[in-house]
Amino acid sequence: MRTRRLLGRHRRALQRQATYGEVIAIREFRALWYAQGLSLLGDQLAQVALAVLVYDRTRSPLATAAVYALTYLPTILGGPLLASLADRFARRGVMMTCDLLRAALVGVMALPGVPFPLLCGLVFLVVLLSAPFSAARAALLPEVLEGDRYVVGSALQNMTNQGIQMLGFAAGGAMIATIGPYRALALDAITFLGSALILVIRVRPRPAAAREGARGSMWAMTRAGARLVFGDRKLRTLVLFAWLCGFYILPEGIAVPYAAKLSTGTLSLPVVTGLLMAAMPTGTAVGAFFFSRFVTPPRRLRMMGWMAMLSCLPLVVTALRPPLAVVLAAWFLSGVGGAYQLAANAAFVQCVPADQRGQAFGLVQSGLMAVQGIGILIGGFAAERLGPEPVVALAGVIGVTAAAVLAILWSESRVETPARA
Template identity: 70%
Template sequence: MAATKSGRLPGRHRRPAERQATYGEVIALGEFRALWIGQGLSLLGDQLSRVALSVLVFEGTQSALATASVYALTYLPPIIGGPLLAGLADRYPRRRIMIICDVLRAVMVALMAIPGTHFLALCVLVFCVVLLSAPFSAARAALLPELLEGDRYVAGSALQNMTNQGAQMLGFAVGGALIMGMGPYRALALDAATFMASALIIVSGVRRRRAPVRSDAGRPSMWTMTRTGAKLVFGDRRLRTLVLFAWLCGFYVLPEGIATPYAARLTDDPGQISFVAGLLMGAMPTGTVVGAFLFSRYVPPSKRLRAMGWMAMLTCAPLILCVMRPPLAAVLILWFISGVGGAYQLAANAAFVQCVPAEQRGQAFGLVQSGLLASQGVGILIGGAAANPLGPELVVAMAGAAGLVSAAALAVLWRGSRGEVIEKVRAEATS
């Protein structure tokens, strides 16, 4: 056999090609399909309700801080109850947890849809609805690796991620126009219906499974499970870095929380504020849909992990240019590019699954999700408070600069711990 110009024999020392799962084979699985469709319905209603709440509060107060405060309530509750409630996903059957959470949220959002609901009551209901998202999200995230193995998990995560962002894109962009015609209260009623539809889909499409912790006598307390989960997540350098990558979104999601006051600076027509705000809120999710498709479809598993740091920096860098106060079209492009970079979360999620034992996934995912929502909520609250004296453009630029510095630091940390994870992913992709 003839040698090549490099002196190596053809085929020697060549790694086997990494197999990439297709979307078709993932969608063909009935249980995944049920989770996917149910999630898409409820998320679409959620984004519609967020626009409704944002417009409702801004019209009543004309305050960026009040608007951001209510918007932040859709992220902050996990700080208090998320870590504890997420452990339910490892303590009880995950299907049952999801169904109960959906039904309870449907009831509470229906109460929010009653015209004339007091502002404080509205805030309490929003808080409780989001609080229940912690055990629901933990149960769904822990169940997904049981349904999808290897690169199928990444393909399924990409589909869910694109669905999440697509729901945001439609809920935000179309939501502004819909609310102009149907009013915010009817939009909230529609959100309640999507939660109930999600529960029915899970009942019919996801089979029953036993709880991960099967022995009642051997079940640890919720506090013990929370403490053990925190030790697992933050005691491992790889997991700790991956968690910080996930929480980086607190910087680049901040613009969504002040999109309404930002829109007020971009248009002189008060009747167009809700429409422009919907366009702004939908720009990043649209970018993430495109980024997630390209990242999962055309980039091999190991290269996704190598590109994480650069992609994370891409989410924040474009926001810095908002300091120049560009027109609406330019702002939409900048926020779209930021959303494309957000596709790095797919790789971070897949790597996290590789490093967490199956019986602790609910608690681990719950802790990460709680911190994820908390970082977004705190960022939005700070951004809303700063937008009044500084202006929304400068606040968005400052968030982008702080996020870029943080992403660069995480990229350096990840280089020192990614080797073992890459080998695991490569082994699964070639098996």
């Protein structure tokens, strides 16, 4: 009887709707939140600085694009392997080590006169280290936030990330014009040091998640993680829900040619491009707030399939070549639908054992980077031949079809699954 009462209490705790106030009151969450925000703000500034620096040195759009492509490649190639470090070693230690190493590497990038090939190599290594850091952080967050607090905390971080990205890109150009690209890179290095300091002061140490006897080689742990994620029907469906973003992120990759079709004498190309690129992140932030604040945890799981379809369906309207206001509204609604990722993420956490969360999150994150990069590449290739409007509409049609199939699979596989310790 006592065990049954405890299980019932645990189930009610998982289904109770948390508030932003109680999540922010948790000291360790605030530390992770501040550290991530600080580091992300520095990264946004560094991306603009790096693009300016490379173009200033080479005067080559291809070289500038190639360096930007390096921000995708390392995570796709090395992410699944290095993510196992988040399970082999203490997660706070993994995060701090990655922060310190990235601070050193970016510090070298900030030195004037670094040869271009070495600069590319440093960019590759900095991005590569983000894989174990992100995996460790994603695996640590469910230990800090239990039940619905995890969803609310994820929503809060999602909204913060969207705001920082918009702020970083908007203010980055003006700041770099004032302090120069080298000082901007040095500032990014300082943000990594600040992140490490916050972690060591505010996050308590925990032992490694993987048991000593269960630790194999990184290859063995990667294979075990892949079997776990893709061998279970429910987890496989949740991963595919996450990767669905490749369809509704595609429009952002061709926002400039789309803006060229919509710009007028009163609205210049840069202004229209900025409006288009801001529409979807704004919708995502709004959707995340309302979805986490006003929808109960069980209802989120039931709504997940419908929200996933909403993330792609509004894009179909672009086939009619509507005016800018309609396009902005459609992209905003698409962003609102993308809030379903909160429910998918929470369900994924409940189904993955604690000692394999780092590896599982690393695999999903690498896939996310791959589908986004591939989707944008295909979209750009198709837009050159068909124009941006039909390509965005086609992405919406294929995406909503895939979302409908996943919704059916999810309704068939969904069962009550208690969170695993």
